[in-house]
Amino acid sequence: MFAxxxxxxxxxxxxxxxxxxxxxxxxxxxYLTGYEAMPLERLTMLVLPVDGDATLLVPxxxxxxxxxxxxxxxxxxxxxxDDPIARTAELVGGAPTVAVGDxxxxxxxxxxxxxxxxxxxxxxxxxxxxIRAVKDAAEVEALLAAGAAADRVAAQLQSGQIPLRGRTExxxxxxxxxxxxxxxxxxxxxxxxxxxxxASSPHHEPGSTxxxxxxxxxxxxxxxxxxxxxxxxxxDMTRVVAVGSAPDDLLEAYAALEAAQQAAVHGAVVGVxxxxxxxxxxxxxxxxxxxxxxxxxxxxxxxxxxxxxxYIVEGNTTPLVAGHxxxxxxxxxxxxxxGIRLEDIVVATDDGPVACNRADHGLVVVxx
Numbered sequence: 001m002f003a004x005x006x007x008x009x010x011x012x013x014x015x016x017x018x019x020x021x022x023x024x025x026x027x028x029x030x031y032l033t034g035y036e037a038m039p040l041e042r043l044t045m046l047v048l049p050v051d052g053d054a055t056l057l058v059p060x061x062x063x064x065x066x067x068x069x070x071x072x073x074x075x076x077x078x079x080x081x082d083d084p085i086a087r088t089a090e091l092v093g094g095a096p097t098v099a100v101g102d103x104x105x106x107x108x109x110x111x112x113x114x115x116x117x118x119x120x121x122x123x124x125x126x127x128x129x130x131i132r133a134v135k136d137a138a139e140v141e142a143l144l145a146a147g148a149a150a151d152r153v154a155a156q157l158q159s160g161q162i163p164l165r166g167r168t169e170x171x172x173x174x175x176x177x178x179x180x181x182x183x184x185x186x187x188x189x190x191x192x193x194x195x196x197x198x199a200s201s202p203h204h205e206p207g208s209t210x211x212x213x214x215x216x217x218x219x220x221x222x223x224x225x226x227x228x229x230x231x232x233x234x235x236d237m238t239r240v241v242a243v244g245s246a247p248d249d250l251l252e253a254y255a256a257l258e259a260a261q262q263a264a265v266h267g268a269v270v271g272v273x274x275x276x277x278x279x280x281x282x283x284x285x286x287x288x289x290x291x292x293x294x295x296x297x298x299x300x301x302x303x304x305x306x307x308x309x310x311y312i313v314e315g316n317t318t319p320l321v322a323g324h325x326x327x328x329x330x331x332x333x334x335x336x337x338x339g340i341r342l343e344d345i346v347v348a349t350d351d352g353p354v355a356c357n358r359a360d361h362g363l364v365v366v367x368x
Contacts, residue, residue, distance in 0.1 A: 019095035026103030027304040043084040047091040089115040133309040134323035142227030146235035147356025149183040154359035160368035169206035185223030192220040199339030213244040238343035260284035274316040281330040299327040
């Protein structure tokens with residue numbers, strides 16, 4: 001699996017005239033090696049030449065965490081008194097064009113710039129991003145498993161098993177997080193809980209607000225589950241529930257939102273552009289009179305990262321291909337009133353879009 005990915009990356013490096021790819025912390029490293037580096041002040045670096053052996057430089061104290069993959073890389077551990085920047089420069093060997101991972105810390109890049117004498121730097125995502133964006137069968141299965149686990153938590157929310165009334169947003173957020181782990185996630189990435197007017201801020205931080213009767217509560221949550229090769233893949237979904245009852249204007253908006261979201265999911269077929277999926281959702285909300293308060297893109301890609309290519313947004317003319325995985329999550333956020341969002345993860349396939357999330361899409365009223 002990893003060797004095949006490296007081969008595809010090298011083919012793209014040839015197409016882009018890139019001689020060396022440098023990857024430190026960030027999603028590309030586990031994608032190609034199965035190893036996720038800790039974000040330390042000690043340098044970890046995969047030096048991947050377009051031809052020849054790849055070398056994974058790691059601090060010696062981290063070497064026991066690396067699963068040796070001799071068909072992918074040669075492991076080289078460095079000691080506390082060594083100079084890993086100089087060793088990286090030696091391995092780069094005067095290559096004229098080098099791609100560097102988007103997440104590499106600036107402290108390492110600043111030190112590398114004078115040490116390697118590269119003529120041209122390019123973004124590592126330009127090399128690896130389009131390859132990572134197209135998921136293989138094992139990755140799709142991992143996303144489906146993560147989505148199903150998140151669905152089980154959503155079902156608990158919608159059935160009233162997660163108490164809301166009289167609890168703070170922070171308490172409910174922690175409860176959702178624990179349930180994600182109980183359902184198989186090994187890490188919680190986020191659990192947004194926003195009650196009433198707080199939900200008009202799409203990325204509201206759950207706090208001390210106490211949830212009351214008559215409020216709609218937006219819950220956007222996801223985590224990471226181990227997938228192929230031990231690499232984690234993400235879930236991400238949003239559902240809204242109302243405690244006791246919901247105001248009429250919110251019910252009206254939610255009906256339009258649900259129709260817009262489902263239309264966009266069904267329209268996400270192979271061959272259409274990313275921006276066209278965004279337009280489907282956006283136009284439905286405009287026609288219903290709520291478009292003014294749809295203030296973000298319709299979706300983002302997902303995989304090892306919660307947000308990655310492809311982005312479902314106006315201006316992205318990338319056509320969907322089988323294996324693209326992304327969220328479809330329109331929202332409506334009138335300031336100071338309430339906020340609603342409906343989100344599923346969707347995989348484009350040759351047989352049509354497949355949703356990773358099946359939990360009830362309606363505005364469920366709970367008495368909890």
